[in-house]
Amino acid sequence: MAGRTLLTRLDELCNVDVDDADIEFIKSLPFKPYNQTSNQAIITQAITSATNKPILSDCIKKYGSQGWETVFERVSVRICANNVPLIKGRVLIQTSPRHIHDDVAMVNQCRRFAAAFEEACVSRDRFAIKIPFTGSGAVASRTLNAEGIRTLATAVFCLEQAIAASQSGCLLISPYFNEIAAHFDLALRPNVADTALEHPMSPRIIQMLEAFKTFYTETGEEQPIMVIASHLSSEEVLAMAELGCQHVTVSQDNFRQLIASPDESPAITHAKPTHPYASLSTPERLQSLAQKDPLSATEKNGSAASLDTDYVAQNGKILDAAIERDSVAGKRMNDAMKFFTEWEEKAKQIIEGEISKLRLT
Numbered sequence: 001m002a003g004r005t006l007l008t009r010l011d012e013l014c015n016v017d018v019d020d021a022d023i024e025f026i027k028s029l030p031f032k033p034y035n036q037t038s039n040q041a042i043i044t045q046a047i048t049s050a051t052n053k054p055i056l057s058d059c060i061k062k063y064g065s066q067g068w069e070t071v072f073e074r075v076s077v078r079i080c081a082n083n084v085p086l087i088k089g090r091v092l093i094q095t096s097p098r099h100i101h102d103d104v105a106m107v108n109q110c111r112r113f114a115a116a117f118e119e120a121c122v123s124r125d126r127f128a129i130k131i132p133f134t135g136s137g138a139v140a141s142r143t144l145n146a147e148g149i150r151t152l153a154t155a156v157f158c159l160e161q162a163i164a165a166s167q168s169g170c171l172l173i174s175p176y177f178n179e180i181a182a183h184f185d186l187a188l189r190p191n192v193a194d195t196a197l198e199h200p201m202s203p204r205i206i207q208m209l210e211a212f213k214t215f216y217t218e219t220g221e222e223q224p225i226m227v228i229a230s231h232l233s234s235e236e237v238l239a240m241a242e243l244g245c246q247h248v249t250v251s252q253d254n255f256r257q258l259i260a261s262p263d264e265s266p267a268i269t270h271a272k273p274t275h276p277y278a279s280l281s282t283p284e285r286l287q288s289l290a291q292k293d294p295l296s297a298t299e300k301n302g303s304a305a306s307l308d309t310d311y312v313a314q315n316g317k318i319l320d321a322a323i324e325r326d327s328v329a330g331k332r333m334n335d336a337m338k339f340f341t342e343w344e345e346k347a348k349q350i351i352e353g354e355i356s357k358l359r360l361t
């Protein structure tokens, strides 16, 4: 069909989120994305754009005397709040990587985000907060979801984190399909012909989806919705639908690739799922992935994740120990937090520079 692109195809298979806060880019998309995700890298880049200069100046005047962190939080909320009319679902902001082992600091920051969203007239059903999913992140999420501030478990690399995301009532979950380091080091990019079947992260995704399906079937309770992030190509983004994900979040680069590629595959014969887990069934050709774990030295999930263990217990210590034991989760989490800390430092320098220009401190 004339004009069909891979983005048309993706939109027919999944709910598509935009992994960017750039308002002009979001407006340029050929459809309304579902959610808008962000992180410290995305927000810091948005802060320095000409479009958001008035927001930054205004927040520096209003909050500069309270220090860079308050300004950064307020600017992040304002930039995302402006995108709310352009999307169907929620805008998402990430808690600071400095707080990942301090549940109280995370809860306090999320309550400040929630208050700022309220001031910006964004209701609680139009935003969520991304929490890097350490033990403390899980404990903070349990508190926040119980009080109606919904969270997304991010920087998820292993099944134990996914189980803890369910146990702490998270609305959404973002496993990273690739580690952050693979965005910069070509040698770390998996070189596979069949992404869904052969990518080393695919088995863990199948195991997470099947765990959520089991929990949903057994309890009838809603489970975290999969919004997988960190793809290296449009081909990887499309593979998320075959794995069984109802949503996917897509970076600017991958959107551009999808838009530039004509869809030459056979027509889609099924509608996209209306519920993330009710009708989920792993395709036959991928079923063996439930028993594999190429990221671990042992056959399946070296750390023996259990659906019956409360990973949020002991103030998150059980989850932290599982992440530490896992062959890749600890390293990938550390790399991701280093990356976000560097971006947050850049934001701090920009904001402090502007504050000192105004001689507010």
Ligand SMILES: O=C(CO)[C@@H](O)[C@H](O)[C@H](O)[C@H](O)COP(=O)(O)O
Binding pocket: 019, 037, 038, 039, 041, 130, 152, 154, 155, 174, 180, 183, 227, 229, 230, 231, 249, 251
């Ligand atoms: O986790 C989410 C969405 O929930 C993402 O924003 C996630 O942080 C990013 O996709 C990853 O950090 C990778 O970012 P990038 O290198 O693709 O820009």
